[in-house]
């Protein structure tokens with residue numbers, strides 16, 4: 001028997017998850033020079049993971065990363081098995097039986113918790129829920145957000161916080177020509193939110209925004225961005241940080257914050273108010289959240305290593321709506337080791353390891369489920385290439401027998417009543433979405449229920 | 461919208477920029493890299509990772525480096541794509557230090 005990767009014994013790999021890391025892994029495998037068959041298994045009928053369901057609708061240019069993935073999906077020896085959830089429709093055991101290797105690229109689909117009292121009061125939400133809802137993710141279709149409060153708060157000062165902030169701050173006219181979900185646009189049209197507090201644990205010199213996104217928040221047509229000039233009096237360590245030449249992103253951010261502080265309000269109907277050196281410690285209210293208790297922080301430590309420490313003083317912020325954006329965590333799948341603390345599948349050079357640190361043969365991970373929720377779309381490319389490199393190095397040790405992959409899995413899933421979505425099926429759904437968007441001047445109107453996507457394929 | 465590589469890149473080839481680009485739109489000659497803005501999705505991922513701040517976007521492009529917009533446009537069309545991390549050019553570390561990074 002020839003080793004996997006040869007014409008008589010093609011290497012069969014299942015890639016679990018059709019987000020960026022899944023596609024970059026598929027591409028690296030298909031361009032590896034081995035004889036290989038890649039089956040990408042995705043729990044939703046729609047591919048592209050957080051590029052479709054995370055990246056903000058008012059950033060259409062970023063969503064063009066999808067064009068690269070659409071080309072990969074058309075490569076020979078690539079198949080999509082959409083609408084198939086690993087752990088629900090097919091087990092990890094079964095994948096191991098039918099593939100030489102399985103690469104988990106299933107992302108980090110749940111939120112980390114703040115762990116403070118009142119976190120679950122109505123009105124207090126995670127950014128994940130809100131983002132998935134306005135992007136039309138089927139799991140969040142039935143959610144509703146009460147946007148009747150005038151004051152909202154966002155905990156976190158990174159790019160997800162910036163996205164949530166913009167969606168709340170923009171008028172419906174500014175959003176209606178995007179691919180934002182129709183139900184979200186309708187709800188936002190009724191929004192009474194006028195004031196959005198964006199709360200950061202550390203100072204202005206440590207905010208995690210990219211320059212571009214911060215600048216954008218300061219230039220919204222119908223929303224002011226307010227920075228308290230006092231917050232721009234930085235401690236000596238922060239000033240030292242800004243002298244470090246490689247810290248140019250923070251230098252620019254501070255420059256932008258200073259300009260906002262100097263400008264003050266300009267009379268626009270909505271306002272973003274930046275808070276620094278504050279951490280939420282408690283949410284209070286009776287039927288729903290009414291107040292956020294914020295601990296004041298000071299910075300401790302050497303430049304570039306400063307951490308926030310509570311001073312013991314607190315501030316009260318009356319607000320009826322809260323979004324917590326403090327990080328994502330992976331979801332375990334039965335049959336795969338899981339690191340609960342970090343919320344990832346534990347790996348060594350992309351190979352999944354068990355609690356004792358021993359490699360589980362044939363199982364790999366890439367993207368957010370491997371690294372945790374850090375990095376942007378492109379970071380996943382180098383990450384997936386590294387995982388595929390480990391898999392290819394393992395070829396001599398992988399199960400030597402031939403594997404049937406989708407040839408067996410397809411009929412198995414059909415017998416279980418699963419309507420498997422192929423690339424061609426997806427293209428039909430895609431075309432229908434674009435056509436639905438056209439009369440409304442939108443690049444697409446997403447189907448937001450799985451049943452609607454399947455319906456558009458007819459009875460076939 | 462435009463994102464460009466400027467002269468600080470000459471002699472580096474650390475290619476940290478290339479490893480984060482989602483759409484593989486960097487092109488290279490023997491000296492430095494150039495961005496193809498017909499493909500670039502303006503995600504700005506490459507800007508913070510460049511160790512010598514060679515990459516600029518839009519209105520952050522300094523006045524005296526705006527000539528690099530045309531150079532990127534021309535050179536990127538003429539040169540092959542690079543999509544994987546490469547070994548730094550000889551002297552890259554020294555140059556980085558000399559530039560003050």
Ligand SMILES: Cc1cc2nc3c(=O)[nH]c(=O)nc-3n(C[C@H](O)[C@H](O)[C@H](O)COP(=O)(O)OP(=O)(O)OC[C@H]3O[C@@H](n4cnc5c(N)ncnc54)[C@H](O)[C@@H]3O)c2cc1C
Pocket residue numbers: 016017018019020021022041042043044047048049050051054055056059062084085086087105106107108109131159160163333366367368369374375376377378380503505
């Ligand atoms: C709100 C938000 C905004 C962002 N904005 C930007 C931005 O502006 N620019 C940028 O560069 N990056 C942005 N990012 C980051 C970027 O989206 C991520 O780096 C990237 O999507 C991670 O890729 P991934 O493939 O690891 O995970 P994902 O994109 O999450 O893909 C995972 C896929 O796996 C599927 N899956 C999960 N479990 C299973 C299962 N059991 N069986 C089968 N399939 C499964 C999921 O449905 C999903 O399609 C943003 C992220 C978020 C959350």
Ligand code: SF4
Pocket residue numbers: 465468469470472473474475476477478492493509510511512513514515
């Ligand atoms: S990291 Fe910067 S200096 Fe190095 S190759 Fe890329 S653009 Fe050039």
Ligand code: SF4
Pocket residue numbers: 378463477480481482483484485486495499500501502503504505506507
């Ligand atoms: S901005 Fe993004 S897409 Fe453009 S070159 Fe940089 S990393 Fe690539």
